[in-house]
């Protein structure tokens with residue numbers, strides 16, 4: 001064990017039924033460093049963290065923590081907290097029925113009594129300091145996902161910890177919030193806290209980290225100082241490919257100029273959550289809605305799919321008047337929709353991977369036209385391969401997949417229905433770089449080869465520029481611009497979002 | 503920036519229960535249903551239903567933690583029987599006899615609480631199954647102790663008999679009888695105990711860490727674990743408390759009606775569940791409040807009394823009324839909560855949009 005190490009893990013093993021999640025993994029965290037833990041979906045990042053914090057029992061290996069004599073035996077998150085390890089888990093782990101203040105303090109205070117006044121006062125201070133738009137007495141369930149994420153971070157940061165673990169903390173934060181998190185992290189680092197940081201955003205890794213540990217398939221690939229590992233090499237290490245193979249990957253295919261045939265057309269469509277707008281999409285076209293989080297881009301596509309209460313407007317599908325007032329109407333009319341909030345609208349954790357993939361297609365066909373078992377297995381197999389879903393088998397419950405692989409399952413569900421018009425809201429959130437490119441490729445392939453019309457939404461503008469031939473820019477719930485052809489540059493998009501000239 | 507926080511779901515549902523109770527009682531007074539014009543009626547409802555109020559608290563506590571306990575009625579019958587036999591047979595014909603009986607009652611409750619809590623929390627067996635077994639076991643033990651009813655009378659234990667007859671008199675809430683005498687309102691000791699239980703449980707759930715941890719494990723068990731709460735211990739203690747309260751309820755029952763009998767408090771666990779739900783405790787856990795459960799129990803008691811007084815004195819009328827009431831409340835709650843979620847989601851989005859600008 002090195003002198004400046006706050007945390008040392010050696011030869012960690014973890015076996016899940018059907019999956020060897022960790023195989024003799026070593027990990028060292030030093031004082032005052034930000035250490036990125038990288039790997040593809042299902043590589044074992046979250047598992048390593050959960051073994052460390054006592055959520056899972058390890059099958060083998062040893063852990064040493066600074067300040068503890070001999071090996072540390074951690075059997076529950078409570079014990080981890082007591083040793084000075086604060087964690088923000090990948091999935092938000094707060095209690096929805098408690099207030100913000102309670103979520104900040106529950107499980108980590110001395111004594112038997114709850115000092116509400118005290119908690120609320122301190123919480124208000126913390127919220128103000130960090131600029132989190134929430135109130136101490138507010139019930140957590142009434143906060144947006146981003147705010148909940150910030151509260152979880154604030155709780156961890158407020159603990160007087162020597163190890164801070166952040167498992168994909170930025171997935172639902174916008175740029176400003178990410179910036180704030182980074183300055184917090186730098187501040188803690190200067191005070192000697194060791195930070196473990198997991199993310200799939202490579203730029204973020206290079207912005208804050210000092211060191212990178214890469215995992216692949218539950219095995220340690222290596223530990224590198226950030227200067228020694230350029231971005232391409234990191235990607236190659238994560239995927240286990242040569243640098244040459246990567247060049248191929250970047251070639252994701254041609255964007256196609258749109259045909260003239262209009263597939264979906266809406267006039268002044270509006271819902272309880274969105275203002276009226278006009279919109280149409282052509283056959284084989286890929287377009288995108290862009291804008292800041294909360295600019296109304298998700299609400300617009302929800303209106304198209306009938307996910308919120310539709311309050312007005314006329315819709316034509318392939319030239320025919322169509323009434324879409326609920327998701328089922330939209331599905332019958334040939335529209336598919338991958339929602340942004342997959343925790344709430346998507347995954348059914350107890351059903352198997354296969355059942356989750358088949359679900360939408362089954363609904364569309366109607367329950368009285370069941371598919372044969374063989375058909376279902378074939379479909380599931382196809383998409384497990386295309387999307388590179390890491391699962392022990394088709395029958396594994398989706399709940400036991402890694403976060404990114406759960407997302408892929410839902411994506412597969414909608415791709416399988418082969419709709420005429422497919423809406424993808426943040427399909428690549430929480431998904432590793434390699435698969436991101438695969439998904440972009442797939443989107444373009446569906447458009448060119450199967451003439452599918454696709455609306456693609458992503459927080460990463462580059463990703464949209466690569467796939468979309470038309471971008472609709474939104475600000476403050478209004479469409480403020482539409483970019484095509486030469487206008488599709490990062491600078492132009494930013495300018496339009498910010499409200500410069502068009 | 504001073505602004506009032508909107509009610510939490512728990513507070514909202516409790517408020518609904520209180521309003522409905524007040525409205526119902528007012529109607530009974532105005533209508534007029536015989537007896538409701540006297541204040542004593544309110545006290546009688548408390549006197550007659552003291553044990554129900556206590557086990558409603560017991561159920562709310564486990565239900566808030568995401569569990570259930572259907573053995574409470576059985577534990578009452580066992581306690582009443584055991585204490586009756588003890589009082590009739592003991593040579594402690596004084597105050598110590600009463601104290602010993604109380605400890606016996608609490609001991610039985612504690613034993614059931616610890617046993618069931620252990621099976622549910624540490625061996626992770628489903629609470630419904632464990633407490634169903636507890637219910638059969640306690641009813642069976644009751645019959646094993648005695649098939650015949652066992653009555654505690656002035657002859658068998660005079661001190662206890664006198665003690666249970668004590669009533670707290672509150673003159674200014676009384677009424678003038680036909681002969682011109684002032685008859686004060688009377689509250690039994692059991693009713694006072696029940697009120698104390700409500701208040702103490704309320705304080706426990708609100709200001710003691712254990713209480714908040716119970717809400718947390720009911721809200722999301724996985725999250726509670728990750729937040730550093732000892733989920734197993736918390737769940738275990740919630741069952742221990744509910745067991746203890748069942749024992750106490752048994753003793754209160756004995757003071758109200760000092761006869762041990764296999765059919766004592768039959769089906770009362772179902773009434774307690776209904777009372778909790780009416781009071782705003784959700785079966786899914788994490789939401790609820792014992793003040794609500796108190797009013798839930800009182801709502802049930804009042805509707806049954808009204809029907810009893812209205813010459814519709816068949817038990818099926820009372821059952822149907824309770825059923826309809828429960829249905830009505832569940833409907834009301836789900837409508838109120840879902841409307842609220844919708845409005846909240848909307849407000850959140852627009853607020854965020856403004857802030858992010």
Ligand SMILES: Nc1ncnc2c1ncn2[C@@H]1O[C@H](COP(=O)(O)OP(=O)(O)OP(=O)(O)O)[C@@H](O)[C@H]1O
Nearest residue numbers: 016021041042043044045046047400401402403404
């Ligand atoms: N509770 C569980 N039961 C069974 N298998 C599990 C469980 N949790 C994780 N796994 C498996 O362990 C492997 C590693 O998962 P883990 O969640 O650590 O991946 P990850 O690196 O965090 O990926 P992601 O980037 O998608 O979050 C996966 O194959 C997953 O299916």
Ligand SMILES: [Mg+2]
Nearest residue numbers: 046090402403
């Ligand atoms: Mg993960």
